[in-house]
Every structure is written in C-alpha cells, then in structure tokens.
Amino acid sequence: MRKLLAAGCVVMLVAVAATGCRAGSPPQVDVKVFLVRASSQETELVTVPRRVSAELPLAEAVLRELLKGPTAAERRQGLASLIPEGAALRSVSVTETGVARADFSEGLQQGIGGSMRVLGIRQQIETTLMAIPGITSVILSVEGETEGILQP
Secondary structure (H helix, E strand, C coil): CHHHHHHHHHHHHHHHHHHHHHHCCCCEEEEEEEEEEECCCCEEEEEEEEEEECCCCHHHHHHHHHHCCCCHHHHHCCCECCCCCCCCEEEEEECCCCEEEEEECHHHHCCCCCHHHHHHHHHHHHHHHHCCCCCCEEEEEECCECCCCCCC
C-alpha cells in the first residue's frame, strides 16, 4: 500500500511540475507590426502579426518587436525593415489623449540616406503604434530631440 501511495505521489508531483511549467510562461497578446516590401519604385507597408509579452506596456512591447525586424520566413517572403539595426528604443509613453511619444537612440539615424528611406522609417514606426487602439498620433524623437531628426 505504501509503495502504491508513494508511486501516486510521484506521478502527481510530475504532473504538477509539468503543468506548472506551462502555466508559468508569461501571458502574451497578439499585435501587428509593419514591415516593408520594396520595389524599385515604391515601398509598401505590410502588416505582420506577432505575439508579445503582456507584461510590458503595449506600446513598448510592439516597438521592441518592430525593432527585431523580419523573421527568416518573412525575409524569404521579401519583407524587410528600413529601421537601422543599431536603433534602440529609449522610452515610449502614451498620454490619456492618445499621443504616443517614442524616443530612440542615435542609431535610428545612422547610415540612412534618401527621403524614401526616411519616410519609410517614420511610416513603419508610426503605423505600428497607430495600430494600437487608443493611439491617435505619434511624436518621434532621437536622444530626446524632435527637431531635425530623420532628415534625408
């Protein structure tokens, strides 16, 4: 009887441990980020579904996901990001009136040239943020500066 009871306890401990591992993963939420498909004459924004941690503020989680760029499968589909790899999110906040303020590192402007690319970077960030319900406008800054940023 004791052996049967001990075996039952072991089985229950394994079941609890296995269930606990699954239950312990952070909650996630479905979001949209915007990548680009570029042709010789235009840049098309493409909606890409992603899952992000619900533990971060949504605007922060979405921008961090956008900065990761396309997955290998998305690259094979011709998708890319115009945002430089050295760009880092410094902060993001959303006011009660729906204004999102996103501040990036100087890396956002490194090595960019041409008005089409600059416009594409802005569109990727702004459209990704505006896909969040309640966000009505976006103010971008680099190292806290809003004037003269992302110029071709």
